[in-house]
Amino acid sequence: MGNYLHSLRRRRRKRPAERTASHGHGDQRVAVIGLGRFGSSLANELMRRGWDVLGVDTDAQLVQKYSDDLTHAAVADCTDPETLRQLGVHEFTSAVVGIGTDIEASILIASNLLEAEVTNIWAKAISRQHGKILERLGVHHVVLPEHEMGERVAHLVTGRMLDFIEFDDNYALVKTVAPDIATGVPLGESGVRSKYGVTVVGIKRPGEDFTHATAETVISKGDVIIVTGKIHAVESFAELS
Numbered sequence: 001m002g003n004y005l006h007s008l009r010r011r012r013r014k015r016p017a018e019r020t021a022s023h024g025h026g027d028q029r030v031a032v033i034g035l036g037r038f039g040s041s042l043a044n045e046l047m048r049r050g051w052d053v054l055g056v057d058t059d060a061q062l063v064q065k066y067s068d069d070l071t072h073a074a075v076a077d078c079t080d081p082e083t084l085r086q087l088g089v090h091e092f093t094s095a096v097v098g099i100g101t102d103i104e105a106s107i108l109i110a111s112n113l114l115e116a117e118v119t120n121i122w123a124k125a126i127s128r129q130h131g132k133i134l135e136r137l138g139v140h141h142v143v144l145p146e147h148e149m150g151e152r153v154a155h156l157v158t159g160r161m162l163d164f165i166e167f168d169d170n171y172a173l174v175k176t177v178a179p180d181i182a183t184g185v186p187l188g189e190s191g192v193r194s195k196y197g198v199t200v201v202g203i204k205r206p207g208e209d210f211t212h213a214t215a216e217t218v219i220s221k222g223d224v225i226i227v228t229g230k231i232h233a234v235e236s237f238a239e240l241s
Contacts, residue, residue: 027092027093028050028051028052029051029052029054029092029093029094030051030052030053030054030092030094030095030096031053031054031056031087031089031092031094031095031096031118032046032053032054032056032095032098033056033057033078033095033096033099033109034056034096034097034098034099034100034124035055035056035057035059035063035066035098036057036098036099036100038098038100038124038145039057039096039098039124040062040066042096043055043066043069043070044066044070047069047070047071052072053070053071053072054070054071054072054073054074054087054089054092055067055070055072055073055074056073056074056075056076056078056087057075058077060075063075074087078109078112079105079109080112081112081115081116084112084113084116085116089113089116089118090116090117092118093118093119093120094118094119094120094121094122095118095122096121096122096124097109097113097121097122097123097139099124100124100125100126100130101126103126103130103133106123106124106125106134107133107134107137110123110134110137110139111137114137114138114139120140120141121140121141122139122140122141122143123139123141123142123143124143124144124145125142125143125144126144126146127144127147128144128147148166151166152164152165155235159235159238160176160238160239160241161174161175161176162175162176162177162224166231170230170231170232171228171229171230171231172228172229172230172231173201173226173227173228173234174228174235174238175224175225175226175227176224176225176227176237176238176241177222177224177225178203178219178220178221178224178241179238179241180240181240182219183218183219183220183221184219184220185218186215186216186218187200187213187214187215187217187218187219188215188216190219192237196229196233196236196237197229198227198228198229198233198234198237199227199228199229200213200217200225200227201226201227201228202225202226203217203223203224203226204223204225205220205223206222206223213226
């Protein structure tokens with residue numbers, strides 16, 4: 001066990017303002033287990049947002065690489081529940097299993113986190129089957145980054161969308177150039193929602209920032225809009241651009 005924890009390091013260069021913000025939003029501590037591309041990117045973004053991050057990996061070189069960027073970093077094998085206990089992960093309210101290629105390790109670590117009663121567990125899956133296993137274990141949030149990114153890019157390549165984000169229940173949010181049928185009259189009079197089953201929630205005019213859209217908003221040709229609705233509805237609407 002000593003070999004696993006010898007590299008545990010604390011980063012104290014975090015700015016006071018960030019620490020104040022972190023404590024102002026409750027217990028903003030998260031353990032990120034697996035510091036590959038997904039885990040390290042996630043850990044660095046959480047640090048940027050003012051969270052305290054414990055990064056863990058079995059690869060000493062990866063831990064060394066990111067130790068100065070994270071609040072804590074440790075070389076450890078979290079398939080061992082005792083290792084998790086000594087790291088204090090059971091005291092965290094959130095943990096992320098960023099391991100994807102080693103499915104057995106991913107499942108074991110997720111099980112250990114559930115046994116430790118971590119209340120908010122996220123886990124990366126590399127396939128739908130892997131994701132289903134994690135869900136059956138009781139993992140609270142399962143993400144398939146490669147699959148989800150593939151779907152997102154496919155929508156961008158094949159359609160007129162500038163961005164596409166899919167949610168549960170066949171629901172999506174789309175960024176697109178406003179089609180002519182939505183321009184020139186207030187949104188409340190345009191019939192966009194009743195005719196096309198979508199809702200315009202944001203608008204960006206050339207040279208301006210995004211702003212909320214209301215029933216009184218009049219969209220002009222060339223404006224970029226944010227639209228929500230069922231996937232087939234937002235796809236069809238975006239094709240009108």
